């Protein structure tokens with residue numbers, strides 16, 4: 001369980017997260033939506049202690065995050081927007097092994113985790129491949145595998161579809177669907193719900209640092225465009241976004257999907 005209580009984060013005069021209280025039970029798939037700058041990334045960086053709060057607190061499994069960072073980072077894995085920046089080793093296998101090695105696990109356990117994590121993202125047998133030879137979608141999946149190798153209760157993905165073409169997006173969504181079905185909690189950060197709405201148990205939307213929507217997807221969908229969040233068009237072939245979103249690219253044919 002991830003829990004924030006009246007969490008406030010400021011960057012100088014900017015209140016990026018403004019008194020957010022949120023509980024995310026184990027196993028739940030939450031889509032965290034909102035326009036650019038609404039505070040999503042800042043909020044999730046608190047989930048495993050990458051930032052310190054100005055006010056309020058964050059707990060993971062009932063413990064304050066700052067009191068046990070290793071426990072928080074083991075329970076909550078985060079994959080950021082640009083996976084290229086997160087791959088730390090030369091080969092796929094070495095990269096995925098990096099986290100478990102830092103936990104001080106034995107070789108057999110590390111090898112088991114690497115194999116299971118690569119299998120979960122459909123990259124079985126690719127551990128010897130050099131990271132530089134991977135496509136964008138494959139790099140994203142290696143980043144997810146690296147987080148999975150920590151065997152987290154919750155996997156947080158910040159804009160996991162940025163820069164991916166349609167087949168790569170589909171591949172990542174398929175993997176996320178399987179992970180969710182196998183019990184891993186997911187928090188998917190996005191300003192575009194087209195790929196993920198049907199995965200979600202719950203949609204939380206932010207605007208100006210506050211939670212403005214917290215509801216099941218069917219209920220949430222109608223109010224999201226007003227907060228700059230693209231939602232799938234039931235007629236298929238177009239999307240809608242409010243004035244605060246980046247709906248300017250909606251008309252681009254390459255961006256359309258059903």
Ligand SMILES: Nc1ncnc2c1ncn2[C@@H]1O[C@H](COP(=O)(O)OP(=O)(O)OP(=O)(O)O)[C@@H](O)[C@H]1O
Nearest residue numbers: 011014016034035036037038039040041042043191
């Ligand atoms: N390192 C930083 N220094 C100063 N201001 C920041 C910093 N990071 C974010 N901000 C500001 O905090 C607010 C929230 O930003 P944040 O990145 O958390 O929002 P977001 O919803 O994740 O946006 P995006 O979708 O663009 O990543 C914005 O006003 C942003 O400009």
